[in-house]
Amino acid sequence: MNIALLGFGTVGSHFYKMAQEHSELNISAVLSRRPRPELACTVTADFDEIVRDGSIDTVVEVIGGVEPAYSYITAAMRAGKHVVTANKQLMCAHYEDLLSLAKECGVRLRCTAAAGGGIPWLTSLARVEKMDEIDAVEGILNGTTNFMLSAMTANGADYGAVLREAQALGYAEADPTADVEGLDARRKLVLSANLAFGVSVQEADIPCVGISHITAADIDKAKEWGYTFKLIARAERAQRAGAVAAFVCPTLFPVSAPEAHTDGTGNLVSLYARRIGKQSFSGAGAGGFPTASNVLADCFAVMAGCESYYTDKAAPCAVDNSTAASRWLFRRNGQYEFAECSAEEAFARCDADLQSDPCALLARVADTDQKEE
Amino acid sequence: MNIALLGFGTVGSHFYKMAQEHSELNISAVLSRRPRPELACTVTADFDEIVRDGSIDTVVEVIGGVEPAYSYITAAMRAGKHVVTANKQLMCAHYEDLLSLAKECGVRLRCTAAAGGGIPWLTSLARVEKMDEIDAVEGILNGTTNFMLSAMTANGADYGAVLREAQALGYAEADPTADVEGLDARRKLVLSANLAFGVSVQEADIPCVGISHITAADIDKAKEWGYTFKLIARAERAQRAGAVAAFVCPTLFPVSAPEAHTDGTGNLVSLYARRIGKQSFSGAGAGGFPTASNVLADCFAVMAGCESYYTDKAAPCAVDNSTAASRWLFRRNGQYEFAECSAEEAFARCDADLQSDPCALLARVADTDQKEE
Numbered sequence A, B: 001m002n003i004a005l006l007g008f009g010t011v012g013s014h015f016y017k018m019a020q021e022h023s024e025l026n027i028s029a030v031l032s033r034r035p036r037p038e039l040a041c042t043v044t045a046d047f048d049e050i051v052r053d054g055s056i057d058t059v060v061e062v063i064g065g066v067e068p069a070y071s072y073i074t075a076a077m078r079a080g081k082h083v084v085t086a087n088k089q090l091m092c093a094h095y096e097d098l099l100s101l102a103k104e105c106g107v108r109l110r111c112t113a114a115a116g117g118g119i120p121w122l123t124s125l126a127r128v129e130k131m132d133e134i135d136a137v138e139g140i141l142n143g144t145t146n147f148m149l150s151a152m153t154a155n156g157a158d159y160g161a162v163l164r165e166a167q168a169l170g171y172a173e174a175d176p177t178a179d180v181e182g183l184d185a186r187r188k189l190v191l192s193a194n195l196a197f198g199v200s201v202q203e204a205d206i207p208c209v210g211i212s213h214i215t216a217a218d219i220d221k222a223k224e225w226g227y228t229f230k231l232i233a234r235a236e237r238a239q240r241a242g243a244v245a246a247f248v249c250p251t252l253f254p255v256s257a258p259e260a261h262t263d264g265t266g267n268l269v270s271l272y273a274r275r276i277g278k279q280s281f282s283g284a285g286a287g288g289f290p291t292a293s294n295v296l297a298d299c300f301a302v303m304a305g306c307e308s309y310y311t312d313k314a315a316p317c318a319v320d321n322s323t324a325a326s327r328w329l330f331r332r333n334g335q336y337e338f339a340e341c342s343a344e345e346a347f348a349r350c351d352a353d354l355q356s357d358p359c360a361l362l363a364r365v366a367d368t369d370q371k372e373e
Helices: A010-020 A047-052 A069-078 A088-093 A095-105 A121-129 A143-155 A159-168 A183-197 A216-224 A288-303 A343-349 B010-019 B047-052 B069-078 B088-093 B095-105 B121-129 B143-155 B159-168 B183-197 B216-224 B288-303 B343-349
Strands: A002-006 A026-031 A042-044 A058-061 A082-085 A134-140 A227-237 A243-254 A266-273 A277-284 A325-332 A335-342 A360-365 B002-006 B026-031 B042-044 B058-061 B082-085 B134-140 B227-237 B243-254 B266-273 B277-284 B325-332 B335-342 B360-365
Touching: A002 A010, A002 A047, A002 A069, A010 A026, A010 A288, A026 A047, A042 A047, A047 A069, A058 A069, A058 A288, A069 A082, A069 A088, A069 A095, A082 A288, A088 A095, A088 A183, A095 A183, A121 A134, A121 A183, A121 A266, A121 A277, A134 A183, A143 A159, A143 A216, A143 A227, A143 A266, A183 A227, A183 A243, A216 A227, A227 A360, A243 A343, A325 A343, A335 A343, A343 A360, B002 B010, B002 B047, B002 B069, B010 B026, B010 B288, B026 B047, B042 B047, B047 B069, B058 B069, B058 B288, B069 B082, B069 B088, B069 B095, B082 B288, B088 B095, B088 B183, B095 B183, B121 B134, B121 B183, B121 B266, B121 B277, B134 B183, B143 B159, B143 B216, B143 B227, B143 B266, B183 B227, B183 B243, B216 B227, B227 B360, B243 B343, B325 B343, B335 B343, B343 B360
Parallel strands: A002 A026, A002 A058, A026 A042, A058 A082, A243 A360, B002 B026, B002 B058, B026 B042, B058 B082, B243 B360
Antiparallel strands: A134 A227, A134 A266, A227 A243, A266 A277, A277 B277, A325 A335, A325 A360, B134 B227, B134 B266, B227 B243, B266 B277, B325 B335, B325 B360
16 A cells, blocks of 8 residues: 655654554655655655655545645545545535545545544444444543543642643643534534434534533532533434434533543543444543554555445434433522523523623533443 | 354344345355244254355354354365354364464454454454554453342342342353353453464463352452452463463452443453553443344455454463562451462462362452553
8 A cells, every 4th residue: 555644743653653564554655844854755745746646545634624635635536546534624524525525536535533533433333333223422532621621620720720731731732722612522523423323414513512611619519419520522313303413511420430430631432322232432532643543544444445435324414402301500690500401402591602601501411321221 | 245144042143133134144044953934044954054055155153162163164164154253162262273274265254242242342452453562451351240240249249149130130041150250251361362462372271260259248348448349351461472461350440440330241341552552342241232243243344355364363372470460359267368469379379169268369459550541
């Protein structure tokens, strides 16, 4: 397999190192804006050079962001090259597009590293979807916020302090919005729900509450009640045919739940299927080697002749949270208040500005009966 | 794919049902001692009929036990048929044999359902082994004993009572030896260690202590110390090159460990790899549909043209527990006693008859520093 690697950041450089150990993988070109004399292969800033190189059969994209990644991988597919990407933002933004282009061009498209870091999550979902009916998927899919909530829970620190700590450790970016407001988790949820239910949901249709409004006092109060805060992305079949319920929000778990014990930057994600029951997967949700390992596994799958994408099914699908009932915790004028309602109602009660009283949606209360099945 | 299904018990009948939903799978014959007029395909008690049928390309073996399963699947491979089996006993007893026969005959051999029920455990191990160095594998791999220990922990019942309950519920067999003495978990450990380390270890070389000597008083005492008993199978790289450490024994977990919250017949199994870190997998460890789902997934893998076996590596390998140091709990003349020593020493201190004092090995104390990595 002759690979062109687009991007040489954390994931790219770790993938490069791992790929070097496999003689069947040959990285023949790296797309990089700056010269990299340390690399033995062609280094170019000109993507056209890569597209024109007929000896390159597979493009590995780890640049991130929608453009220029979208232009690159569509050009690569049109040139008959397989694509492996770790780019969740791109996969969410152009899901149906990219799947049909891969099919049309007769090439393979994989994105296992886009959700769950090094966990074989998307592949496991695709595997179960082929033989069972998946009712729900949910989990801790963002390492940054899990690190922050774990630190707040462990030592009583406030949000601002743990954010600075996460930034100092390289777990959070200078602009932490995508992580702390749940947008990163939501993108991973889109890909998970799409595979689990054979649909294509729109990122913007999924209500999303992050963790930036959670205070040390909230964490303390939850502890008093025997709960631990986790940021959870969840999707389930809606009662309305052809729709799914999906949302991202802080969630309260009792200490007996495995989610409550998933600390640091770890991810833990579960599927609930009719026949197989619940299956959970946990491990490093980010980091150079874990993420690169899923990129590498995708390359092996492409080499082994996997299908065009994980699934053929990508029917456009509405998000309908009107029947996803739960118990919810609100904070209104500084007072805590539990209510039973649908996710649709819960998010509707929540102001656009979550920092502001009178009505902040604090958390969903996890349905632990389901967990203990 | 034209399949002959050998055995029509719980796993066989559930596999039959699932396979019917996939038009690319055709079960054309079932080997059964008794007539099954409800089945549309050929039902025969004569295996030779199946071997001679050139239209059958794949044999699915879910009879269990070493013979006649061994004769059947070796004859099938020699006749050029792929083999999917759920038979851990057979795979352990003839590991090197079966791998080299599959290679020699140019056929595919899969046994994912042999360990972890419906969990994609062996496939995940094989996947990580290709790109990282696995240092250890460990987990709850026997649903029967996990059910029993969970029940003892939850309600203070004694061993005999929960065994009768497990038997009444169909979780334990009339002769529960293979489960309660850890032999079933040990076979799953052999297959796990073989894939993780690219070796072939002998079942009989692995020391094994089950749960039949654990009393309600032991469980109570462990609770007092903040521990939960779980039956764990563990293998790790030994310091001596070319050897692995491996053992099966009750293990004490603090309540913060996910193992402590794996209840009922669930399985939870983890791998520790140098680059990827810890990855854990949990779900139903037994049951018709979960186990059949791994059989079905193996059929899909065979159809997709997977390799001969998960790995090419099966170097005969010694078990050396002399450097696997831990903290251990003994019960001597009714007194509890902790000691730091190697697994080799711990098992040596343990009498052959575990029911008898003066020195019963009760449990290993889990290394939770490793768990919290």
